[in-house]
Amino acid sequence: MRAALFQMTSGIDPAANADAIVDAVSEAKEGGADVLFTPEMAGYLDRDRTRAAQLVTTEGDNIVLTRVREAAAKAGIWVHLGSLACASDREDGRWSNRSFMIEDSGTIRARYDKIHLFDVDLATGGSWRESAVYAPGEDVVAVDTPWARMGLSVCYDLRFPDLYRALSDAGATVLLVPAAFTVPTGDAHWHILLRARAIEAGAFVIACAQTGQHADGRITYGHSLVIDPWGDVICDLGQTSGLQLVDIDMDRVADVRSRVPAIANRRRIAETVTLA
Incomplete structure (x- = not known):
């Protein structure tokens, strides 16, 4: 599979972001790519929730x-x-942080709503409540493509290995982790956690990320990665926005899993812990 990773600095103008992605589609195709990957919130990235409320639409109107x-x-x-941020008809008015896998016919093959939402109370006295705006997804989603079964996740999901165990148990050999990581957490945890997910699952990880200074004032970490099942980083885009082509040899999955058969050796763990 030839993958194209489009590392973006998405802004607050959906039409401009759409232009950038459409241009990347053409560039990826010219480069012989089979699949183009984009980051979390590729269509609109804005921490001003009042302003965002004027532009976030339903999936059909996006x-x-x-x-x-x-x-x-x-x-x-x-x-x-x-x-993409998608409005819905939920009674509480919350949106979905929704990932889409689109076929080469333009048909939507799969949707995934981000399950884990970042809610935190800061030592400074402030707080951040992603769940105040977004509703958590309920379904774990893997999608069959011509090259591999791919497991879907988004950003903060990365910190919850049970999700990736479920995806690899379902036969996923490529794990997708689009993100908009902050710089401090990216410096500390991005490479480590992504490599761990690849090693645990004996799977490729493709993590396409936002980067740089955004129109809403935030700064994201970048470093879109492709990691092989052994945990080796085979592509790191650093902090520059743009497109990168990466050739992925799916035979590597069987090779690594034969050397370290962790998937085959897994046992179901009881939910109840015995205290001794």
Whole structure:
């Protein structure tokens, strides 16, 4: 599989973000890519929730999703939209942080709503409540593609290995982790956690990330990665926005799993812990 990773600095104009992704679709196709991968919140990234409320739409009205589906069909390439903010008809008014796998026909093959939401009370007295705006997903999703079964996740999900165990138990050999990591947590944990997920699952990890200074003032870590099942980083985009092509040899999965058969040796752990 030839993958194209599009490391973005998404802003607060959905139309401009759509233009950038559509251009990346064309560039990826010209480079012989089979699949284009984008980061979390590829279509709109804004921590001003009042302003965002004026632009976040339902899936059916989402300009980024519509244009990317059209571009995928025109180019004949698969696209993984890391995630978009999607409004819904929920009674509580919360949105979904939704990932899309789009076929080369433009058809949506799979959707995944981010399960784990970042809620934290800071030592400074402030707090951040992702769950105040977004509703958590309920379903673990793996999708079959012509190259591999891929397990879907988004950003903060990375810290919860049970999700990736469920995905690898379901036969996923590629784990997708689109993200918009902050710089402090990226410096501390990004490479370590992604390599651990690859090693545990004996699977490739493709983690396409946001990078740089954004229009809403935040700074993201970048370092979009492709990691092989042994835990080796085979691509690291650093902190520069742009497109990178990466050739992935799926035979590597069987090779690593034969050398360290952790998947075959897994046992189901009881939920109740015996205290001695």
